[in-house]
Amino acid sequence: MAWYTRGFAPYVPARARQxxxxxxxxxxxxxxxxxxxxxxxxxxxxxxxxGQAWCRHIETYSDYSNRLxxxxxYARNGSVLDLKLEPGRVRARVxxxxxxxxxxxxxxxxxxxxxxxxxxxxxxxxxxxxxxxxTLSDGVMxxxxxxxxxxxxxxxxxxxxxxxxxxxxxxxxxxxxxYGIGARLDRQPELLFxxxxxxxxxxxxxxxxxxxxxxxxxxxxxxxxxxxDIFGIELxxxxxxxxVAAPPVKPAVARRRKAAASPLTPxxxxxxxxxxxxxxxxxxxxxxxxxxxxxxxxxxxxxxxxLAGPRAKKPARRREVRSQVEELADAIEAxxxxxxxxxxxxxxxxxxxRR
Numbered sequence: 605m606a607w608y609t610r611g612f613a614p615y616v617p618a619r620a621r622q623x624x625x626x627x628x629x630x631x632x633x634x635x636x637x638x639x640x641x642x643x644x645x646x647x648x649x650x651x652x653x654x655g656q657a658w659c660r661h662i663e664t665y666s667d668y669s670n671r672l673x674x675x676x677x678y679a680r681n682g683s684v685l686d687l688k689l690e691p692g693r694v695r696a697r698v699x700x701x702x703x704x705x706x707x708x709x710x711x712x713x714x715x716x717x718x719x720x721x722x723x724x725x726x727x728x729x730x731x732x733x734x735x736x737x738x739t740l741s742d743g744v745m746x747x748x749x750x751x752x753x754x755x756x757x758x759x760x761x762x763x764x765x766x767x768x769x770x771x772x773x774x775x776x777x778x779x780x781x782x783y784g785i786g787a788r789l790d791r792q793p794e795l796l797f798x799x800x801x802x803x804x805x806x807x808x809x810x811x812x813x814x815x816x817x818x819x820x821x822x823x824x825x826x827x828x829x830x831x832x833d834i835f836g837i838e839l840x841x842x843x844x845x846x847x848v849a850a851p852p853v854k855p856a857v858a859r860r861r862k863a864a865a866s867p868l869t870p871x872x873x874x875x876x877x878x879x880x881x882x883x884x885x886x887x888x889x890x891x892x893x894x895x896x897x898x899x900x901x902x903x904x905x906x907x908x909x910x911l912a913g914p915r916a917k918k919p920a921r922r923r924e925v926r927s928q929v930e931e932l933a934d935a936i937e938a939x940x941x942x943x944x945x946x947x948x949x950x951x952x953x954x955x956x957x958r959r
Contacts, residue, residue, distance in 0.1 A: 622683075624699060625683060625685055628685060629641070629685055632686075639685055639686040640686055640687055641682065641684060641686060642684035644679060644682075644787055649676065650786040650787055650789065650790050652789070652793065653738025655786045655789040655793075658785060658786040659786040661751060662786075664751055667773070667774075668779065671774045672774075672782075672783075675774075675776050675777075675778070675781075675782060675783055676783055678698065678700075678777065678779070679784050683699045684780050685697045685703070687781065689788060689792075689795045689798065690798070692709065692711075693710065694706075694781060698780055698781060700768060700776075704767045704777050706764075706766045706767075706781045707765045708762055708764045708778070708781060709762070709763040710757050710799050710800065711761040711762075711763075712800060712802075713755065721748065721807075729808055730808075731808060731943070732805065733949065733953075735807060736804070736950070766778050785799075792954070
């Protein structure tokens with residue numbers, strides 16, 4: 605093939621280039637290579653949110669503005685024979701005067717920048733399906749697509765090379781690959797997150813964590829009025845317990861419980877185990893009531909009479925709060941199952957799209 609004096613191959617019309625691309629594709633297929641070409645129908649390179657956002661972003665690279673129009677033409681006429689996106693890099697083959705190899709290395713997203721994005725989007729993204737389809741609020745999408753603080757790489761974060769003789773930093777083959785990435789994000793938007801080395805589930809996890817925290821109101825302060833708001837129920841007229849934890853035990857009550865729980869050994873004072881003492885107390889006659897109804901009621905001591913009222917109410921309140929906590933746990937479990945169903949539906953949809 606003849607070459608111009610400046611080192612460039614002669615111009616090849618688009619129709620001839622397409623025919624040559626088909627021949628090259630058949631030859632590579634016979635060699636056992638699996639090609640993934642960029643196929644664009646019509647003049648629109650991208651039709652979904654993420655693809656269009658990528659194309660708008662690369663058009664802000666002012667240093668490459670005079671090269672991008674030729675790249676759009678190459679992308680539209682099917683010159684990108686193969687395009688593969690991997691974490692941090694893009695590998696492609698583009699048909700020009702001959703078949704050229706293109707490499708684009710993308711710097712990973714700064715962890716501090718990603719953390720700021722996750723924190724800024726907490727509570728705003730309900731599912732991966734919404735994230736990948738771009739059906740989120742304008743504020744969230746603006747934050748994710750911001751040219752300086754969003755997901756997309758700046759021009760200086762791209763290291764590009766092409767096997768063509770063009771000495772420019774961005775030849776038309778590289779520009780075609782950049783537009784081909786936008787077309788590929790139409791079909792597989794999750795590749796953008798893989799390209800930048802981040803996990804898209806972090807955005808959804810931050811939202812789920814914020815929702816659970818707001819519903820629980822803190823594990824240490826699950827108050828009765830918050831339970832009433834969450835479940836739409838009314839507690840009894842008296843003030844609900846301050847927290848789920850059991851109320852502190854008075855020292856006198858604690859001493860009595862300890863004395864009842866720890867049996868005496870045969871060598872201790874009293875000489876008999878606690879169980880034997882209880883049997884003797886049960887066989888002894890109960891104190892008689894004094895005339896006029898005064899005195900101690902049969903079978904009860906003054907201390908038991910004094911503690912019967914409050915201690916009878918507390919177990920009922922505890923049971924009610926415990927029941928409400930169990931309902932909250934069921935609600936959290938249902939939310940987790942719903943998220944799992946969303947992920948499964950997304951996997952099925954992506955599998956169908958790839959086929």
